Amino acid sequence: MAENKPVPHSFVKDGVYYFVRRVPKDLLHHYTSPKISFSLRTRSASVATSRALRAAQRLDEHWYFLRINNCDLPGKHMLRLAQNTNAVPAMMAMPAATAETVKLSEAVGIYLRLKGQGRPVTFHRAAERSCGYVIDVCGDKDITAYTKADANAFRDDLIKRGLAGSSMTRVFGTVRSVINFAAAEIGIDITNPFGRVYYDRNAGVEDREPLPLDVIRALQSECRKLDDDLRWLVALVSDTGMRLAEAAGLLREDLKLDDPIPHVVVREHPWRRLKTAGSNRKVPLVGAALWAAQRVHDSVKDSEFAFPRYNKGDQTNANSASAALNKWMKPYVSEKGNHSTCPQCGASFPFRSNKRFCSPTCRKLHSQTNARAKTPANAANNRDVHREQLEFFDLAMRMAEHLYTLPPFERLGYIKDIVDLARSGECPKVRAILTCPILLRPDPDRKQLFWRRCPSAYCTISQAADRYCRHFWKASVVDVVRGIAPEPPTGEILDEPRLAA
Numbered sequence: 001m002a003e004n005k006p007v008p009h010s011f012v013k014d015g016v017y018y019f020v021r022r023v024p025k026d027l028l029h030h031y032t033s034p035k036i037s038f039s040l041r042t043r044s045a046s047v048a049t050s051r052a053l054r055a056a057q058r059l060d061e062h063w064y065f066l067r068i069n070n071c072d073l074p075g076k077h078m079l080r081l082a083q084n085t086n087a088v089p090a091m092m093a094m095p096a097a098t099a100e101t102v103k104l105s106e107a108v109g110i111y112l113r114l115k116g117q118g119r120p121v122t123f124h125r126a127a128e129r130s131c132g133y134v135i136d137v138c139g140d141k142d143i144t145a146y147t148k149a150d151a152n153a154f155r156d157d158l159i160k161r162g163l164a165g166s167s168m169t170r171v172f173g174t175v176r177s178v179i180n181f182a183a184a185e186i187g188i189d190i191t192n193p194f195g196r197v198y199y200d201r202n203a204g205v206e207d208r209e210p211l212p213l214d215v216i217r218a219l220q221s222e223c224r225k226l227d228d229d230l231r232w233l234v235a236l237v238s239d240t241g242m243r244l245a246e247a248a249g250l251l252r253e254d255l256k257l258d259d260p261i262p263h264v265v266v267r268e269h270p271w272r273r274l275k276t277a278g279s280n281r282k283v284p285l286v287g288a289a290l291w292a293a294q295r296v297h298d299s300v301k302d303s304e305f306a307f308p309r310y311n312k313g314d315q316t317n318a319n320s321a322s323a324a325l326n327k328w329m330k331p332y333v334s335e336k337g338n339h340s341t342c343p344q345c346g347a348s349f350p351f352r353s354n355k356r357f358c359s360p361t362c363r364k365l366h367s368q369t370n371a372r373a374k375t376p377a378n379a380a381n382n383r384d385v386h387r388e389q390l391e392f393f394d395l396a397m398r399m400a401e402h403l404y405t406l407p408p409f410e411r412l413g414y415i416k417d418i419v420d421l422a423r424s425g426e427c428p429k430v431r432a433i434l435t436c437p438i439l440l441r442p443d444p445d446r447k448q449l450f451w452r453r454c455p456s457a458y459c460t461i462s463q464a465a466d467r468y469c470r471h472f473w474k475a476s477v478v479d480v481v482r483g484i485a486p487e488p489p490t491g492e493i494l495d496e497p498r499l500a501a
Contacts, residue, residue: 007048009056010040017048019055027066032124101142104131107182115181120273121315130174133158134194143179144190151193162367164204172197204356219332220288229299232292233307234325239289240264244325245272245318246279250306255285255293262290272316326352344369393449396433399461400451415468418461422481434465435478 010017017040023031036059040051102110108131116124137157138150154175158168175194183190211219216238223231223238236247242264249272254265262285268274285293296306305311310321330350340349344362349355357363375381399418406414422431433439439449439462447453449460459467466477475485 007045007052009052010048015043016040017042017045017052019052021056021059024063027063030066032121032128101144101188102182102186103140103142104135104146104179105140107131107143107178110182110185111178114185126170126174127178130171131178133171134175143182144188146179146193148193151197154194155197155199159199159203160367160371162204162363165199165201166205168199169201215332219329222332223288224291227295229296229307229309230324230328232295233321234329235288235292236264236296237289239287240283240285242266242283243275244322245316246274248272248307248310248318248321249316251304252297252300252306253304255297255306257285257293257297262293264289264293271311271314272318392429392433392436395429396436396439396449396461397451399430399433400458400464403461403464404451404458412468415465419465419469419477419480423483431481434462434481436462439463440466440477 007017009021010019012018018037019040020035020037022035023033028034040048042048042051108127112124112127116127134146134150134154137154138146141150155168155172158171163171172194176192179190179192179194183192220235220238223235233244233247236242237244240247246266249269250264250266251269254267256263256265263282264285266274266279266281266283268280274280300306300308302308303311307321310317340352340355341347342349342356342358342362344357344366347358347362349358357366380386403411403414418430419434421427422434425431439460442449442455442460442463444455447455449455451458462477469475469477469480469485473480473485473488479485
């Protein structure tokens with residue numbers, strides 16, 4: 001059946017569809033990964049199918065373009081002939097040479113080819129991701145074609161994504177570096193439009209608080225009880241202050257337990273780099289860290305690595321270690337009452353130094369709330385809201401017109417009908433009209449609210465309903481419609497009096 005057909009080029013993770021497609025072998029040299037994967041941002045199979053097919057079509061077009069550029073073109077060896085010889089045919093001579101320029105995607109390639117030598121994978125990913133954001137918002141233009149309007153649109157998109165001020169600073173810094181470096185390489189002088197872009201650099205930035213000492217002691221105690229390689233890694237980090245990647249990439253010979261002062265040598269390895277040049281150091285082993293180093297020395301015999309679980313490839317898999325250890329530590333941290341409060345919904349969740357909201361939904365809602373505060377969605381700023389308000393007050397005027405065109409003896413019945421309709425909840429718009437403060441307490445100078453623009457002779461439909469409710473219900477129309485006021489007496493006798501015997 002059609003509804004059971006799986007979504008093409010996708011897989012499902014936590015109910016969300018992800019696009020995935022392998023890069024053709026002949027185009028692998030254009031990519032840093034043999035597989036392209038990203039979230040389709042939907043839980044709907046039909047929406048995911050449409051987005052996946054559109055993404056696959058765009059990839060096919062781009063791959064066709066790459067293959068055409070890589071094919072053998074007749075006379076290809078003559079394309080740069082004018083740069084290698086002094087003799088230039090007269091028909092090809094130009095009166096004046098124009099400055100060469102490059103697109104942003106080409107600028108990224110120049111930047112990574114020259115400055116990315118010997119840099120970690122994260123350096124390449126940061127440049128590609130940051131400039132990819134620009135291309136998604138503003139398009140892949142020549143670096144001289146970007147304007148300040150493009151930079152402002154890029155800033156607004158980053159804010160809409162929910163990025164903190166510090167993250168935006170990092171992204172803008174990378175984009176500026178790529179454009180400035182490419183411009184210097186091709187010999188052009190430009191004013192970088194991505195410089196001096198205003199945004200709140202402190203938005204969403206919070207100080208990361210360390211774990212309390214009693215929580216650390218509790219975790220160290222649990223590490224001694226469980227006594228395995230994961231817990232040795234936690235204990236080693238807890239009393240040395242090493243970064244998790246530094247500890248996970250250690251060799252057994254880096255643990256100097258036979259020296260007068262036991263210590264660990266933190267140095268750079270081909271499979272694990274150090275963050276800064278000053279990170280080369282010797283750290284003494286004390287407390288839980290000394291116990292963990294001794295357990296590693298006594299237990300690990302068939303590998304040169306102290307933690308072989310995270311050193312199976314060319315690089316130390318510190319991200320896997322972080323995910324596993326955070327998952328294990330979470331309940332122990334929660335038991336100690338170390339919680340954070342979500343600023344959007346007020347819910348309490350386990351503390352994490354880089355987590356501000358309890359869920360992605362709250363993070364998006366908070367970002368939308370801030371955006372609406374800066375640009376309110378009212379009639380002055382939003383055409384849809386303006387139209388809705390016109391329809392709202394026009395309906396109120398039509399109801400008042402109908403009331404006053406009825407014979408006087410039918411008007412009470414009409415008001416009773418609309419009050420009952422509002423109380424039933426079947427028509428929210430009528431309920432909103434009867435409880436609207438502008439119509440309940442109208443300004444006499446706003447004559448457009450009254451029928452025939454005559455406030456001295458006529459009242460609004462909300463005022464008429466309010467007077468009806470105060471007479472028969474002994475309460476305001478707001479309390480009546482919302483079900484707060486008790487039902488009025490009807491005069492009906494429910495129990496007949498018994499006749500005397």
